[in-house]
Amino acid sequence: xxxxxxxxxxxxxxxxxxxxxxxxxxxxxxxxxxxxxxxxxxxxxxxxxxxxxxxxxxxxxxxxxxxxxxxxxxxxxxxxxxxxxxxxxxxxxxxxxxxxxxxxxxxxxxxxxxxxxxxxxxxxxxxxxxxxxxxxxxxxxxxxxxxxxxxxxxxxxxxxxxxxxxxxxxxxxxxxxxxxxxxxxxxxxxxxxxxxxxxxxxxxxxxxxxxxxxxxxxxxxxxxxxxxxxxxxxxxxxxxxxxxxxxxxxxxxxxxxxxxxxxxxxxxxxxxxxxxxxxxxxxxxxxxxxxxxxxxxxxxxxxxxxxxxxxxxxxxxxxxxxxxxxxxxxxxxxxxxxxxxxxxxxxxxxxxxxxxxxxxxxxxxxxxxxxxxxxxxxxxxxxxxxxxxxxxxxxxxxxxxxxxxxxxxxxxxxxxxxxxxxxxxxxxxxxxxxxxxxxxxxxxxxxxxxxxxxxxxxxxxxxxxxxxxxxxxxxxxxxxxxxxxxxxxxxxxxxxxxxxxxxxxxxxxxxxxxxxxxxxxxxxxxxxxxxxxxxxxxxxxxxxxxxxxxxxxxxxxxxxxxxxxxxxxxxxxxxxxxxxxxxxxxxxxxxxxxxxxxxxxxxxxxxxxxxxxxxxxxxxxxxxxxxxxxxxxxxxxxxxxxxxxxxxxxxxxxxxxxxxxxxxxxxxxxxxxxxxxxxxxxxxxxxxxxxxxxxxxxxxxxxxxxxxxxxxxxxxxxxxxxxxxxxxxxxxx
Numbered sequence: 001x002x003x004x005x006x007x008x009x010x011x012x013x014x015x016x017x018x019x020x021x022x023x024x025x026x027x028x029x030x031x032x033x034x035x036x037x038x039x040x041x042x043x044x045x046x047x048x049x050x051x052x053x054x055x056x057x058x059x060x061x062x063x064x065x066x067x068x069x070x071x072x073x074x075x076x077x078x079x080x081x082x083x084x085x086x087x088x089x090x091x092x093x094x095x096x097x098x099x100x101x102x103x104x105x106x107x108x109x110x111x112x113x114x115x116x117x118x119x120x121x122x123x124x125x126x127x128x129x130x131x132x133x134x135x136x137x138x139x140x141x142x143x144x145x146x147x148x149x150x151x152x153x154x155x156x157x158x159x160x161x162x163x164x165x166x167x168x169x170x171x172x173x174x175x176x177x178x179x180x181x182x183x184x185x186x187x188x189x190x191x192x193x194x195x196x197x198x199x200x201x202x203x204x205x206x207x208x209x210x211x212x213x214x215x216x217x218x219x220x221x222x223x224x225x226x227x228x229x230x231x232x233x234x235x236x237x238x239x240x241x242x243x244x245x246x247x248x249x250x251x252x253x254x255x256x257x258x259x260x261x262x263x264x265x266x267x268x269x270x271x272x273x274x275x276x277x278x279x280x281x282x283x284x285x286x287x288x289x290x291x292x293x294x295x296x297x298x299x300x301x302x303x304x305x306x307x308x309x310x311x312x313x314x315x316x317x318x319x320x321x322x323x324x325x326x327x328x329x330x331x332x333x334x335x336x337x338x339x340x341x342x343x344x345x346x347x348x349x350x351x352x353x354x355x356x357x358x359x360x361x362x363x364x365x366x367x368x369x370x371x372x373x374x375x376x377x378x379x380x381x382x383x384x385x386x387x388x389x390x391x392x393x394x395x396x397x398x399x400x401x402x403x404x405x406x407x408x409x410x411x412x413x414x415x416x417x418x419x420x421x422x423x424x425x426x427x428x429x430x431x432x433x434x435x436x437x438x439x440x441x442x443x444x445x446x447x448x449x450x451x452x453x454x455x456x457x458x459x460x461x462x463x464x465x466x467x468x469x470x471x472x473x474x475x476x477x478x479x480x481x482x483x484x485x486x487x488x489x490x491x492x493x494x495x496x497x498x499x500x501x502x503x504x505x506x507x508x509x510x511x512x513x514x515x516x517x518x519x520x521x522x523x524x525x526x527x528x529x530x531x532x533x534x535x536x537x538x539x540x541x542x543x544x545x546x547x548x549x550x551x552x553x554x555x556x557x558x559x560x561x562x563x564x565x566x567x568x569x570x571x572x573x574x575x576x577x578x579x580x581x582x583x584x585x586x587x588x589x590x591x592x593x594x595x596x597x598x599x600x601x602x603x604x605x606x607x608x609x610x611x612x613x614x615x616x617x618x619x620x621x622x623x624x625x626x627x628x629x630x631x632x633x634x635x636x637x638x639x640x641x642x643x644x645x646x647x648x649x650x651x652x653x654x655x656x657x658x659x660x661x662x663x664x665x666x667x668x669x670x671x672x673x674x675x676x677x678x679x680x681x682x683x684x685x686x687x688x689x690x691x692x693x694x695x696x697x698x699x700x701x702x703x704x705x706x707x708x709x710x711x712x713x714x715x716x717x718x719x720x721x722x723x724x725x726x727x728x729x730x731x732x733x
Contacts, residue, residue, distance in 0.1 A: 007074065008032070008037065008038065009040050009076065017078040019592060020653075022713075030733050031664075046709055050102065067568070068134075068136075072568060074606055074609050083128075085105070085259060090708075127255060131412055134408075136407050139401075141559055142548060166366055167383070168377075180486040189210075194428070195426050195428050195443075221447050228268060231269075235320060238321075248341075248369065250341060251337035257414030257419050263289035270312060286299070292312070322358075344555075350382055374538070378518045398527065400543065402533045403477070404544070405454070411538060419451075426443060454487075458565070460498055477508070477534050480535045521547075571606045586703055590700065600633070604623045625660055630659075638656070640652055658685060687726075705719055
């Protein structure tokens with residue numbers, strides 16, 4: 001793609017968002033073409049990224065990463081899979097079954113060839129997409145139309161029961177938060193990370209690490225012995241309190257550290273089983289890090305597997321009671337590390353009155369285990385607030401938008417190639433090129449040690465964006481930073497240096513520790529007041545699910561704009577945490593509950609950006625009409641229903657297309673466009689009943705899309721475009 005020709009790049013991703021694209025993109029393309037707007041697609045799905053590593057597909061992610069560094073960028077980015085190892089293995093297996101010549105994922109590489117294969121797959125797993133595309137910081141908020149709709153049609157936040165025993169358990173010491181050390185580099189440098197073993201050997205963990213002047217470098221450790229002791233106590237606490245045990249991690253974004261922590265939880269919960277059969281499981285390549293589900297599915301292939309499976313079942317029965325992701329299918333909280341993602345699971349639990357689901361499908365109080373204490377206090381603060389003051393009322397509460405520091409892979413904790421499970425006792429040191437020790441930690445075998453970088457230019461841009469949003473809204477902007485945490489203390493120094501560069505006259509800007517910031521924001525919410533949360537990367541991820549789920553019932557309806565530092569735009573379409581279960585329902589019932597509202601919102605500023613980039617007034621007309629159509633869409637309650645027989649995602653797209661065409665037909669800014677769209681608007685309105693009936697007629701039967709990670713394009717398109725009448729109207733437009 002030549003950068004001289006502006007285009008909107010619409011990304012193909014995974015799961016429910018990808019399926020929805022098969023239905024919605026034909027409408028976008030047809031309408032955009034009439035306004036002279038170029039729309040292209042790029043496939044950045046996990047399957048496409050795997051194939052690209054082996055030369056079997058274009059490397060669209062690298063291409064878009066380069067584009068994001070230019071003023072020409074205009075990318076609409078849908079939620080994508082941040083693949084855990086079990087997901088990665090499943091995707092590989094599916095692609096192999098489809099005939100693609102790719103190797104197995106090497107669990108324990110033993111040859112240079114296997115090391116190279118593992119390195120290719122490592123580029124795909126975890127949060128591999130977002131750091132590449134996010135060359136700017138995040139501005140995520142609920143559009144006024146969505147907030148107004150939520151107030152007029154409030155969802156239900158359930159009250160916590162009288163004497164609710166739901167609580168958060170966190171380490172508080174000997175964890176990442178407690179052990180963090182941080183430095184700001186005075187000059188450009190090239191760093192290395194080494195392990196000086198207790199035996200006197202020097203092992204290079206990472207070298208050639210380029211850092212720039214003003215950059216913050218952090219390092220910390222989670223002490224394995226203390227993690228194990230904490231988990232043992234948490235399991236005993238859950239059993240003594242007779243509540244569900246649930247663990248909440250981020251094994252997708254923190255793709256190296258959190259699967260290891262998850263493995264510790266699995267081994268702690270099933271301590272007796274691993275004590276008796278641990279060597280046998282390890283010998284069969286069955287790792288606790290992959291979850292209970294992967295272990296159970298692998299037991300059939302090993303000698304004595306039935307006996308081991310019975311031991312797991314006995315341990316489950318002995319308790320404490322475990323929370324379940326899907327009790328009907330026997331999927332526990334410990335089955336898959338990517339099934340219980342903290343930013344989605346904790347707000348859903350809070351919204352449900354502090355209750356999760358047990359083996360019988362019944363709801364009960366839970367002990368929410370969040371090992372690292374960095375941000376556990378935020379969720380505890382919300383739980384305490386709701387217990388004291390009752391559930392938040394969506395009809396009256398204010399909103400908590402977010403300005404998030406994420407540009408240039410800022411604060412990618414536990415994710416990148418600077419996170420290690422320590423193989424033997426010693427001291428890990430971060431060394432400057434001249435040999436000076438910048439940071440060091442004494443470590444024991446099994447400790448999880450991680451380092452991270454945060455560049456200075458993104459921090460400057462983040463402060464600027466916070467001030468501009470405070471100025472635009474009049475709401476207070478609160479930096480969620482803890483001065484007693486090493487990294488946050490370095491950030492606070494920079495904020496205090498950069499704020500005077502901006503006009504803050506009349507603005508309320510504060511710095512509060514995360515738990516205090518949460519309590520402050522909740523207090524204001526209950527008064528109907530808005531508060532901007534200005535956070536680092538991890539809390540950006542947490543807060544942009546936590547508050548929208550409590551305010552709107554979902555995080556899929558947020559407007560997410562990333563003003564790229566180079567001048568382009570990245571427009572994100574919401575969170576994908578619920579995507580897997582929606583695909584499952586589609587395959588079983590040919591009904592897709594996925595809500596594309598986030599795409600409708602993202603497309604408006606994308607079209608506005610295109611109008612500016614290409615000097616194309618017609619694109620602005622498209623944007624204005626889409627904005628008005630979306631408001632009608634909300635007022636007419638055309639979001640997907642929960643049950644068969646109502647309209648699903650495909651019906652939502654039809655109605656959005658109808659309202660968009662009607663708005664374009666009646667607008668007066670571009671008479672030619674109005675004349676073009678008037679016949680289509682009339683045609684769609686006249687055929688409304690027929691189209692809806694055709695869309696509903698397919699519901700209730702299984703649907704074949706040809707694959708989960710790599711659907712067959714023709715099959716998926718046929719499933720997602722079942723209305724011949726609508727298809728004909730678009731094809732002949």
